Amino acid sequence: MEEARRVISVIVINEASVLSRISGLFSGRGYNIDSLTVAPIPDSKYSRITIVTAGSVRVIEQIIKQLHKLIPVLKVYEHADLVEKEMAMVKIPLNESLSDIEALAHAYNGRIVNVGHDTLIVMVADEPSRVGHFLEAIKRFHPKEIVRSGSVALER
């Protein structure tokens, strides 16, 4: 069956064990996690967890039902029409061309956010696939470290 990339948002009660319940569900049942982000929803007792996964239609349906079964889960959305963003930061040696880096970052909604002794840090925030393109392009500046945040998403 065809595997499709899916973004699932889960609204959960913000309590100690909830993340282990969700990650345990994925590992225990053999589902993929491509990325997972979690943060509290301001002024509420809830957190929002955004999970990027891949699977056949049947597997995705099972994932959603199994998530629903967890007691502290309030809502599960499987997005079709959404705005999805991811952030990445890259550490680059200072001997590269600052203006070239700045220009490249700019094309991906980013900029240089820190300049240190012998490295600088550039960040971008864009659609995950575009973040991927940026990380390809930045290779020519010999990045020393890369960190991606994982996706967050909202329905339009």
Place this chain on the structure above:
Amino acid sequence: MQISGAQMVIEALIAEEVEVVFGYPGGAIMNVYDEIYKQNSFQHVLTRHEQAAVHAAEGYSKASGKVGVAMITSGPGFTNAITGIADAYMDSIPLVVISGQVPMSLIGTDAFQEIDAVGISRPCTKHNYLVTDASDLARVLKEAFYLARSGRPGPVHVDIPKDVTAQIANFDYSKEIELETYKPTIKGNSRQIKKAIEAITAAKRPLLYLGGGIINANAAELVREFSKMTQIPAVETFMARGTLHHEDPLLISMLGMHGSYAANMAMSETDLVIGLGARFDDRVTGKLSEFAKNAQIIHVDIDPASISKLVNAHFPIVGDVKNVLEMMMPLAKEQIDPSRYDAWHKTIANFNKLHPLSYTEEGDRIKPQWVVERIGQLLGDDANISTDVGQHQMWTAQFYPFSRPRQWISSGGLGTMGFGFPAALGVKRADPKRVSINITGDGSILMNIQELMTAVEYKLPVINVILNNNFLGMVRQWQTMFYDKRHSQTDLSIQPDFVKLAESFGGIGYRVSTKEEFDAALKDAVEKDVVAIIDVAVNRFENVLPMVPAGGSLFNMMLEYKEK
């Protein structure tokens, strides 16, 4: 009310009208045991192993329909209990399991008898709690009982650190449960139900596929009415045995790996499966792509995740089986013509005639199937039947004349050897007027044999009938059939003296090798009212048949096996 955490546990159990707790004490749970000592409201049964405490609670729950309660200490007490918890999870048995934990200040320090209990129980409970403040206990325990018994039932584990059981806080059990994230769907969707009824009226060969969810929902009576009214024939899963009376003309038999030829053929020929509280388990379906290939599927289940998990349902109905059937009844009465399926009944009668469940007597040794049938003839409805796991279990499911729900208590999902004896103790505790029989194997019985002591102490006269084949028979059968008779580590020729073993605990033992001896032993054991072992020497190489080899199709059964 300002009381200690330990007192709160007692108060909660009293409020839930718990009449018996199965458990085993230890350091981290001692405060609670101290309160158990002081109270008179419920009985505590000290099993001789924590695994047995949980199985006993399962047996009690299955026979009574109530929530079973088990109590254990931290560390090894808890890890011993986990097999029972997992067993209850797989078979959707409502339990509340309360464990002690090391004090909060020591959690995370690898303290003596510390283990991450909620980390271990998470994948095999419906829900679990680590209670960090005694003021949460009333809410947590009330939720635990509610979660265990509502929706799709299951075990709930509550882990309580020792200092929390000593902490004094306010206790108010009267507060309503507020679980905004948990609202099981009870009522079926009426439009879906209408469509399902239409599908039944259009079908020529409909088949009721009855699962254990019916027993949990106390819906067996309604299922009997429904099938009688509509004249739709039925197959039962292993878990559903007893839903229909064994003499019900509409009951074909059990289906699946060791189901009857007729049941499996009916499932292969039906044009409409009406699944009620069944979950299309791999031991039932065989090869999925060939399962009920000619059929549309109505699937009624309380658990949405069970629907279309393995087999796509054309008419999914999420809801409590009893509730959904109640909604179906008037529509069915109006619309379904019970004479419509006459040709289908003939087809099924033919399947039944072609290859009925049977066995052949040969040689001097008693056939194990005979023992099961004989218990049925002698005790029938008067016995509750538990089993362990293996060939004896399958023969019991095939040959016992079940007449009512909750008569059949066996470990289906997890297949736990060692389940039968402690479960039968719980069954006896729940239903003391009936005889509690554990049909077991010479392998399985040794996995919780220490419970002889519990049975004697608490006067729970379970009768263990060992179908003794001197083998781990079920594994031996697979080795014979699929591993060229290499009987690796399955020969149990070396055995204890089961008679003396029973006697040494204060029970009674019988060694039986003829049918007359068996009859006499069973009669005597029923009269004696003390725990018993009847060790029956049976034919060693008998196989459970018919059989759908793993991964095979239901219509391709192995009906007999000839040694090569």
